Each structure stands twice: as structure tokens, then as C-alpha cells.
Amino acid sequence: MENDKRKQGVRGEESKEEKWVDGGSVDYKGQVPLHSSTGVWKASLFIITLEFSERLSFNGIGSNLILYLTQVIHLDLRTAAKNVNYWSGTTTMMPLIGAFIADAYTGRFLTVMFSSLIYLLGLSLLTMSQLIPSLKPCNVGTCHRPRKLHEVVFFLALYCISVGTGGIKPCLESFGADQFDDTHMEERKKKMSFFNLWMFTLSCGILLGTTVIVYVEDYVSWGIASLILAIAMTVTIITFYIGKPFYRYRIPEGSPITPMLQVIIAATRKRHLACPSDHTLLHEVPKSEKSQGRLLSHTSRLRFLDKAAIMEEESMELKDNPWRLSTVTKVEETKLFLNVFPIWFCSLTFGVFATQATTFFIKQAASMNLKIIKNFKIPPASISTVDAIAIIISLAIYDRVLVPILRKATTNERGISILQRIGIGMLLSVIAMSNAALVEKKRLGLAGIGTLSVLWLVPQFIILGIGEAFTLVGLQEYFYDQVPDSMRSLGIALYLGVLGIGSFLGSLLITIVDHVTDKNGRSWIGKDLNSSCLDKFYWLLAALNALNFFIYVFIARRYTYKTVQRRVIEIDGYKGDGVELTA
Template identity: 40%
Template sequence: MCLLTLSVSLPSLRPPSCAKGVAYEDCTKRATTFQVGIFYCALYIIAAGTGGTKPNISTMGADQFDDFEPKERTQKLSFFNWWMFSIFFGTLFSNTFLVYIQDNVGWSVGYGIPTIGLLLSILVFLVGTPFYRHKFPSGSPFTRMAKVLVAALRKWRVSLPDDPKELHELSLEEYDKAGKFRIDYTPSLRFLNKAAVKSGPNTSWILCPVTQVEETKQMIKMIPILIATFIPSTTVAQVHTLFIKQGTTLDLHMGPHFEIPPASLTAFVTIFMLSSLVIYDRYIVPTIKKYTKNPRGFTLLQRMGIGLVIHVIVMITASLTERRRLNVARDHGINDAKGIVPLTIFTLLPQFALMGIADTFVEVAKIEFFYDQAPPGMKSLGTSYFTTSLGIGNFLSSFLLTNVAKITKKHNHKGWILDNLNESHLDYYYAFYAVLSVLNLVFFVMVSKSYVYNTDVMESKIELLQAREMLPSKAIIQENGVMKDGEK
């Protein structure tokens, strides 16, 4: 952020301004290679930093709750609701106040404020470090998974024993020394169980304990769910691209003297997300769990599925709204790129509002699911599935936009997506997304029905603590509610 702020502040790093009243595409002054390089370097550093912080901060936050304390275990079920609340609250601040500052005061101040905010965040993080519950690194999860895959492939001809107890596994004491917990055998993905068959040398690339095999299974079996989140992530990407582009063609006036910046339209998503999240956590969950007997109300996949249904409704709504906008534009003879359609910007409010409500279900359930279903030693890798979904969704959005634009221009057709939205057919493109969302919903239902939730590792934790004589008996713990708070 410091480099980005400098790139828009220092004259030597900032590209020359166009003459007043001249559009950027008609401007003869361009940024130098060095200026462009500095700007993109700043963006890539931010991307790299985001990749390192996003999966780990949420994981670290969830790890601060003690599963052996019934109160904290219950509070943990709401953690990701309020985690996403804080993220979207910051987004609301960015989409309203900072966008206004950038448009009316200057980019230097607009970027300088979040830079100072990040510096303060680092300071707060460092001050709080002595009070956090830390988990020591346990090695690369990719290496542990690779060992299981290699060992299973090497022994693909080996027969599995009838009794799972004959598979290689470490004792509870060995896991205790390493600060880990044992995961029991499951029959899913049976081929990987061959990595734990006692046959041949006992090196780590040929023989793996059952717990390591089960960790690999848990990460692999989430991949179909991860794939089912790619299309929803492309839908979310439309909010920051085409939805805003639509807004630039509408009447931005809010009263006689104030115009809403087009980029601030995303504030509607945030406002409705924050509102619906509070309603969901405080009212819907307490009501639903009386009938489902699930402390989360809905299961994580059910919650995600509800959000995917709303995504379909979002794209249908966007398609119908765009068709109305085009009809009004044609009725008034507006067909140039800079023409303003005599419709208020709030015409787009339904699609932005529905997207905010969808985020309450899809995005929160997504990050909580990948954290909850990842094995204890791979929680950060699990939450990285969440950011992977967003990243691939953005790339897929660009891929679809480019190819749909090319395909629809063939055979001398105008095409659905042009620089001039008043001559485009975004209504067709949004209908295409609605169809994709329906097909993706069908795929999601299929993979979620076959998905088996992991056994709660609390069982293994209790056995370990009993072995260390820290707890009197499992029955007492069950009576106190520790085992009853889980979803599975």
C-alpha cells in the first residue's frame, strides 16, 4: 500500500494527466514503462500479501476458541458470521467514504488512509501477540499429502487387509509428543488406504499412518465442493464489473446536488449483507435449530445451497432489469456510449440487495465449511480453498466475458458485449449466467448428497486426555455437553 500510495502521489511515478475534458482513450499522454511497472509491482505485492494473510487470519481467529469449554465451543459456531461481518463492514467503509475521497479529494489521500489503517492493524496485531493461542507449524500439508499419494501408487497392487486395525498407525502417546490428534480409519477413498498397508520398507514415502491418510482424504473429498463454488464466485465478480458498468449509464442523482459514484453501488451489497447476517445469526438460527436440532440451524452445505438458489434469482433479476434499461434507452433514442438512460440508479437495487443476501449464505458457509472440514493440522490449507474459489472465479469471469463477446460477434452479429452498453445485450449475458447457475446448482446438489461429514476429532482429543489422566471419563464430558455441541 505504501508503494501504491507513492505511485499516485509522486510526480515521477504518476502518469501525466489528460487535458481537461479529454477522455482517457483520446489522451496522447501515456504512462511510461517504469511508471506502469511500479504500479503493477505494488498490485502484485498486495496480491501476494493477501494470499498469505487471508487464509491464516481467519484460521487463527477460529483457533482462539477452546473446544473443551462448552461456552467457547458454542461461540465458535458464530465466529465466521461475525468474521465476515467485519470484512464487509470494512468494505462498506471503502465503497462509500474512500471512494468519495478518491473522487473528490484525491487518490493520494484515498490510498493514504487505508495505508495508515494497515500500519495501525499491524501494531494492534503485534501488541496482542502474547495473548494469542498459538499452534506450532507441523510441516507442509502438501508434503504430507504427496507422501500418501506416492505411497498408495507404489502399492497399488497390494491388497487391503480385512481388518483396518492391521493398517499402520501410531500410538496416542506418539501423537501426544508431536502435539497432534489421531483420526480414525474411514472406508471412503479406499485406494488411499494402501498407503498404510504394512508392506515393504517403512520409509515415509512408502508407509504412512492412518491419520495421515485420513488427512489427505479429508482435503481431497472437499475438491468437488470447491469446484461447485467456482460459478458462484464468477457471479460475485459481476458486482464489481458489469453491475457497476450498468450504473454508469443511469441517472446517478440523489437529490438536486449530489451524485452517487458508480463504484459506490457495491455498498448496497454490503449493507444488505450486514443486515441479513445479523438477522440470520440472531433470529433465523435460534428458530431453525429448534426443528433441525443442529446448533448451526442449517448444515453448512444446506446454507450454501440456499445461497446458490439466490444466485440464480440474482442473475434472472439482473437480466430482466437490463432488458428494461435497454427498452427505455431505445424508446428515448439513446444509442451512444455516453448516453444516460432516464432511469434512477436505484433501478439496480434489487440485484445488489439480493447479492448481499446471497453472500450471507454462500460466502460465510463456504469459508466455515472449508475450515470445519479440514483436518486439525491443515486448517489454513482448508481456508485457502475459500480464497482459491474467489481467485479462480475472477479468472473464469474474464475468460467467459472474453469468449462470449468473441463468439457472439461471429457471422456479422453485433455481439452481446460491446464498449457501448446501450448497443449491447447484457440481458442475454445475464440469462446465460442464470443457466450456468442452475446447472451448477444441480451439480452442487449431487456432490453435497454424496458428501460425508468428518467425524469430530473431539473423540480423539478426549481419548488422548484420558490417556494423560486429564479428564475423568468420556461419559462425564458428554453429560456436560461438550460432545453434543458438534454438528456431526
């Protein structure tokens, strides 16, 4: 009986602890937040709303951009594709700057608010470039060369959107994931669903952007479409701000790069020392002495860095000097950051593949029979809605059907590990690109004889969508979860960098392929689609993705996941539930 009371007392202590959010978060008043009144879905839904608007705008513009550049500004196919890739690449590289500023100085909420206003400025300029007579491409009708002023304002608007995205994309998603407490079992499970819901919402934005917005652009007016996007962004910025009392915030701790440099320099200074066989002899600071964050468990990877935490007489005298003595947690955070780069490099090839959906896949559609039924033609960019629909359906099935089954089968709370999920998507990308090559070969065979139906592109978009549901969501979760807690915006920026650098690599690959194949008299990527050999380019991408997949598997099988030290409550020999996080 007495023991039962003590157990109840322990559970009472745990319940008391669970009342407050652990991990260094604060509410909008700067106090420790309550589980009951902050975070989780009540907060993240305000955040997801802004993401929907941002993706609606980006895809409404980006999916049709190559057609605007070729049909309105009259660029040739090669130059237009490069411009789309440069803009897309810049848009997905800017988050590295925004994430660093947010993690180090301004915090995620303020960065998102400021960046949203810059994004809105870009949409406003885009609207003006289409509706103000002196800024329109031409006075009336169409022209072979638009006004120079229109081009300047148009590209200025596009790159304002890029700068705005630089703060929104990495900070908004990590801010949304911050609303779930990693040390709370139920909230941790909900966070796994959050990443799926995030991609689901993102895909809904893509779906409407590539249908409704693209239809307005093609058959009504680019100006009206831009005005709709500007109004939608204004409404969701206001909605995001209204959710301020429900959010959990993380206080920026300064540059996240500095502690890693301290570890590397401290380890280099002690390079002559041997690491102790017992890792408990390494220096660590109790959590009660830390400002925020969690303690990480020691791992055996990159043992050289452990030397930064070796306690010797000289370093004990200078224990307050982080350039001479680091903690195990700081050492492990440095290991974590270095450990993600092999996976990041392996993801770049998938980024090159993903950019084809907004360039050559759309141009393929434009050269095909766009009639779905007798009197209805779809805009070429709208074919990419198949991709979005495939993502939405596959995410719903994965989250609600497959994950519960896989949890029971594997005893992994995620169902399958993050890296397994990413690998499945990479394998599907090889299949999708092979399918695209076969379809393009068939389309070229009919050139001058007949026109292939655009529905032939549906399979490659379906496979692409399912692959993205696995790989892109997996990469988002991986780069949020497997970097140090203080660098989570930067982690999401690394994920976005996969797509950004993938766009730049795609442009570089186009240039190299064009230069090499043009020597044979017929470039694989000519001035128009029918004079090109795009099927051979697709086979090249399929081969590169296949080679990359095998390298990825080799690296992933040797990967060590992030592990947080277990928290245990003990009274008279009875131990309460602890928390240990692995992927």
C-alpha cells in the first residue's frame, strides 16, 4: 500500500512537470509556457495557414514562369530554363541567410513577420507590372520585345519574393515544429504527423496554385492572378500574427557556428592527448546550469572531437574558457552538424530531378494535346497538379494507414526510420525519370505526324509525387531533428538548399550537356523541344539518380542517430518514465 502511494506520488510529480513545457521554450510574455494553453495544433494551424499562402503564390508564379518567359518576354527555351533555375535556386538558397539570422539574433517569429512583408512587396510589384499601363509588357496586344522597364520591375518582384522566402521557409516550418515538446511523448508523436500535415498543406497550395492561379494567368490576366495572390498573402500574414499568444518561442542564443568552432579549436589544441576509455570522465555541465536545451549522449563517432572535452589541470583552471574546454553536449552537437553533410550531398541529385517538374516537364506538356474532354483544354502548368494530388493522397495513406501498421511491425515510433523513408523516395525518382524518358521518346516519334495526349505525362507525375511524399518530408524531418536544437532553422535551410543547389546544378548540367552534345550536330537541349533529344537527357538523370541511390544506401546504413540523455525520476527504488529521443 505504501509503495503504491509512493508510485502515485512519482506520477504526480511527473504530471506536475508535464504541466510546463521543457526544452527552453517561452511564451509571448517571456515566461515558461503551459502545455494546456500553448503550442501543438492550436498554435501550429495559424502557422500552417501562412505556409499555404506562400506555396500558393510561389507555385502559381513558378509553375507557369517558363511559359511567361518564352511567350511574353520571348526568351529561347535554353535561356528561359536557366532563368527559372536561377530564380528557383536563389529562392531556395536564401533560407541559409534567413535561418542563420533567426537562430542567432532575431528569433523565428520576428524573422517570419519581416520576411512576409518583403514577400508581399514582391507580389505587389508583380501586380503593378501587369496592371499599371506604363509598366505593362506592351501598350496593346502582344509584342516581340517587351518594355525594358517591365523586365526590370518583373525580375525585381521575383527576387523580392526570393528574399521573402529566405526568411519564411526555414523559420516558419521550424517554428511550427517548435510548438511540439520533444520531451512529451504524446506531443512528440503529434510532431511526426505535423511534418506530414505540413507537406499535405503545402501540396494543397501547389494544387490550387497550378490550377486556379495558372488558369487565371493563362486565360484571364497575369495581373488579376498576382492581385489574388497579394490579397491572400495579406490575409494570412494577419492570421499568423493573431496566433501570437498561442505560440511557443525559442530565445536565440547567438551564432550557432561559434560553439562548433570552439570545439574544433579546443580539440586541435589537445590533439596530443589520448581520449579516455570511460567517456564519463569527459566534461559536462548539469542541465540545471544550462540556459536552455537538452543534454546529448556521448557517441563513438568522430572521436578526435572528444578531446575538446578532456579535463586536464590547465583546462580545469580555464574551465570558463570555451575555446579551451567544451562540454560533451557541445562536442556532440558539432558531430551532429558534421554528420548531416554526407546525407545532404547525397540528396542533391534528387534536387536536380525535382526541378525538372517546373521546367522541362511543363514544356513537354505545352507541346502535347491539352484536351482532356471535347471542349476543355487545361493550361500546360496544370498538369503538375497530378504531382500535388499524388502527394496529398500518399501522405494521407502513409500517416493514417501505413505508420500505425509499421509501428506495430517494427516497434519504431516512426514506423520506418527517417533515412529509410528518404531512400524509398530516391528509388522512386529513378523510376519516374525512366518513365519520363520513355514518354518523351514516344512524343518525339510522333512529332510532325500527330500529337501525343498530355495524359501520357500523368504516370511520371504520380511517381514523382509519391517519391516527394517520402523523400521531401523525410528530409524536412531529418534536417530539423538531427541538427543541434539551437540550429533548427538552419537545418530546414539545409533541406531547402537541397532544392536550391539542385536547381543550380540542373542549370550547370544543361550547359554541360548542351556544350558536349552540340559538337555532334544535334544538342540534346535545343532551342525548342522538337529539335532536342530530351529523352536522352532524362536517361542521364535516371542513371545519375540510380548511382546516387547506391551511395546513399552505403552511407545511411552506417549513420548514427541523435540521442538525448534519459531523464529519470526515482523515489525509493521506483523509476518513473524517462525520455530518450532517437530517430
